Amino acid sequence: MGSPTLAVDSKMPFPDFIEKYQFLDMLQASLFHFPSWEEILGRFKVVLSLLITWINLWGQSYVELLEMLRTKPYHIITTNADNAFWVAGYDKEKVYHIQGEYGLFQCSQHCHPKTYQDDALVRKMIAEQKDMKVPYELIPFCPECGAPLEINKRNAEKGMVESADFFAQKARYDAFLEEHKHDKVLFLEIGVGFTTPQFIKNPFQKCVQSNPNALFVSMNHKHYRIPLALREQTVQLSENIAPLIHGTYQELKGE
Secondary structure, eight states: OOOOOOOOOSSSOOOOHHHHHHOHHHHHHHHHHOSSSHHHHHHHHHHHHHHHHHHHHHHHHHHHHHHTTSHHHHHHHHSOOSSSHTTOOOOOGGGGEOOOOEEEEEEOOOOOSSOOOOOOOOHHHHHHHBBBBBOHHHBBBOOTOOOOEEEEEBBBBTTTOOHHHHHHHHHHHHHHHHHHHTOOOEEESSSSSSTTTTTHHHHHHHHHTOOOOEEEEEOOOEEEEEEGGGGGGGEOSSSSSHHHHHHHHHHHHOO
């Protein structure tokens, strides 16, 4: 799913960050080089707070998609690191976060392949942030090398920490693809652009090309070029994604 656009609104969480840095989406916020660790983790706290708001606003699409998938064998690969799928109640064993997870910490020096989760610390950061910064004493440090911890998000310059859990997610996803490589499979691509086509778009198209029983469906307001060999196995939907999912859900329910 693509990164949602932000508008500066007093009702949005932490409009000060949005106003100061003119972020348009979560991707920009996650890749921005902030001047201090206090502000870096202040931004991290914003990301998690915005996640809570966005799930409340858009949760219906996630819930309706899940309802449509419940009776089908499925697996999800997502480049979004916002953990929205598990917030919406999806089976964690069926979601592969190939670009990392905002809910996890990693060593900023990538000194060892382990990630950390500390929800209590995050809540404290959110509660005690001031002037777009978290208190210095709340900054977590790596237990191995002493460097500050950062959020677990893939970076074009240095990649990300890939833990044992990351590889377990990948193994389950790969096993699903292998199990169904000759079956009648719908490869549903939701809001995927060309920022990182190597993670979802290109592999999906390769799988469809090798399986005459597969169908590639792209939900995106932009019409990206489809390889000639795949056009008979491709459907492009450019309508707004949320009402499209809602309409499909109602139709399947017979409403």
